[in-house]
Amino acid sequence: MIIGIDLGTTNSLVAVWKDGKSQLVPNGLGDMLTPSCVSIDEDGSVLVGKAAKERLQTHPERTAAVFKRYMGSDKKVRLGQKDFRAEELSALVLKSLKADAEAFLGEAVTEAVITVPAYFSDAQRKATRTAGLLAGLKVERLLNEPSAAALAYGMHQLNSESRFLVFDLGGGTFDVSILELFEGVMEVRASAGDNYLGGEDVTSAIVDLFFQRNKLATSLRNNPMFMQRLGASAETAKRNLSAGQQAKVQIQLDGNDLSMDIDEEALDKLCAPLLKRMREPVERALRDTNIRANELDSIVLAGGATRMPVIKRLVTLMFGRFPTSEINPDEVVALGAAVQAGLKMKDAALEEVVMTDVAPYSLGVEVCMRLADGKSSDGHFSPVIERNTAVPVSRVGHYRAVDARQTSVQLRVFQGESRLVKDNILLGQLDVPLQPDGNEEKAVDVRFTYDVNGLLEVRANVNNSTESHVLIIEGNPGMLSEEEIRQRFAELEKIKMHPRDTLEMRTLLARADRIYQQVRGEVRSWLSVQIAEFEGVLETQNPRLINPAKNKFSDMLNSIESDSHLHSDFDPQPN
Incomplete structure (x- = not known):
């Protein structure tokens, strides 16, 4: 089974293609939306979703959100005593969604279609794929978010x-x-x-x-x-x-x-x-x-x-x-990701559906231009693949060394639309060795191959030789090596995810802690007693006591939060 995941900045969702249609998967709380928040609990376990979101205000030093914006960079977020990269935090969200899908389907899930913003760079896309690997998922396809929305919308037309x-x-x-x-x-x-x-x-x-x-x-x-x-x-x-x-x-x-x-x-x-x-x-x-x-x-x-x-x-x-x-804007991308998952599984109901996509930005190299007065000007952008070219695509750019005595050419690869490379995004560089022959002009053919996942490969050939030089991203902080990915996967495997079956209670307690820090006076003292008594009921592990206590505790928290004049008018009722 391949699942479809909308890995969002604020919220994430998972959906499946089942019985000829897209179906959203509820999380452990019964919600379709899972906040893209991660928190490290006091016992060292990881909380993901609403429970983590409740802790943003009470435990900001142990909680992270909006980390999707750091994908493809080397920025780290410290939670407790440990630093996490954005793809590691995203992997924890993906692991939670994977567990929800497995509970919904009753079977193991190992493959996924994950959506990304259409304008995500090569490094950001690779970081998203890495997040999937760290979560134990084979990423079958990286699908642009608006394309996913179009798939969900187009299924009705x-x-x-x-x-x-x-x-x-x-x-x-x-x-x-x-x-x-x-x-x-x-x-x-x-x-x-x-x-x-x-x-x-x-x-x-x-x-x-x-x-x-x-x-x-x-x-x-x-x-x-x-x-x-x-x-x-x-x-x-x-x-x-x-x-x-x-x-x-x-x-x-x-x-x-x-x-x-x-x-x-x-x-x-x-x-x-x-x-x-x-x-x-x-x-x-x-x-x-x-x-x-x-x-x-x-x-x-x-x-x-x-x-x-x-x-x-x-x-x-x-x-x-x-x-x-017509379709809920919060859900449409996940529903479209499930359609793409169905296409990957070659579901009979989707035999007549075909989806094509484009490269959302131009990709090219830095070149030196010769001017009319014989002088040269550095730092210009030469596109090899123009934006909005249908993908997959492979194009070749033909370039010559500035000086016949050069022993190497440094190809710097950029993404963007600006005339000068300083205003575009550097993706990486490729050092191409040249034969030390001062008499022959050296030509370099640079082939850009851009696939349906939005991932780029660059190859260079000198003077039509059979030897190819493949792009190695140097100095790009957004990239992890295969060895680093294996190491981080092993580290994440050691981190205990909070049990799914107790997530509702942990979320209620996190919410109560947040409200406790917001109130004052008698309300605060009274709430402290209520929290302690509820924790005492949970310790009994008796469902007949826990279920009514849970409902009463939840109603009490709703009552406090719904009172707009909390400090002066709220009258806590004794047990």
Whole structure:
């Protein structure tokens, strides 16, 4: 069985192709969404998902979130006494999703289709594949997120012909893809995006505004617990604005209550710079396909951040029509990943479905240009594969050494659209030796091969010789060697995952700890007693006592959190 996984910045989901359709898999709490959070518990076990998210505010030094943005880099996050790379944290999330799928299916799972932002670089894609390996999964395919959304959406329209645009705004990334659907073929015509633009940036903008309005010292930004609590309150306010016209951000600081009212107008103004950044990828994709906005049949929303009214208004104004969200934007990518898993398994129900994709960015090498006055200019970008070329693709660029006396050529490989390489992304370099013959001009053929997973291979041949030189990424901190992957796999195997069957209770306790730190006075003392008594019931391991106690404890926590005047009005009831 191959599963489909949407490995998101904020939330992750897993789905399977079963009984001729995509089916979402619930986690241990019965939820479809698993927060992409990891925490190290006091006993050394790993908590993933909602339990970890609850600990972001109470144990920030032991908890991590939004680490997807660090994929493909050497940035490390310290949890407790151990440092983790982004792919290791992602692997722990994947292991949790894998366990959920195995519980749902009743069989072992070893293969997966994992989605990535369309604009993820080669290093970020390889890091995602590594995360899968560290989780014990063979990654059958890395599928672009908007392409996955299109697969889920297109399954309802296989017998029609249409052009549509997928507007995919998640927690940390933004992608846009234009597709054509005809006779069961879904063809991606163009993709564009921004790997550092998403719903988390809106939350950060609200936090910045809170600092300004309350005139807070910038040194508070170095206080992890305060920033996590403020971020959580800002996130809640953002979500409340999706349902109403006004919301409040509030937090305690040194016993004082700080607050800020924010309305739709203020949020629109706050988001203006972010919305401007969203326009550029959309316009680029339309230009590359030579399709005008009014020629599109529909606009499909994907990603949880598209729930925000400000985003829906932007899309409506941009395209002159209301977007469609027939499928839950939070779930559409995972459902599409399951369709791709079904295609990989050659399910009979998908025999007539074909999916094609493109390279979302240009790939090439650094060259030196000769100018008319005989001088030369370094640092120019020479594309070998242009953006939005259909994949898989293999192209050759022909280059010559600057000087016939050269004994080697350093090929520096870049990704991007800028004229100068300094404004593009360095993927790696390949040192090609040349024969020390000063009389013969040395030509180098550079072949770029880009596969359906978005992974790049570069080979160089000198003067049509049979000897090939294959790209070795040197100095790229985002890459792990095979030996390092094996070592980290062994280390992660030693880490104990929190038992799935007790996850609900651990999540309740993590939530209670968070609320305890937020309240004061009599409520705090009373809550401390309730937590201790609930822990005592759990220690009995008696289901007949635990189940009613769990429900009562959960209702009590709901009651506390639903009271907007917590400190003055809440009246704890004695047992």
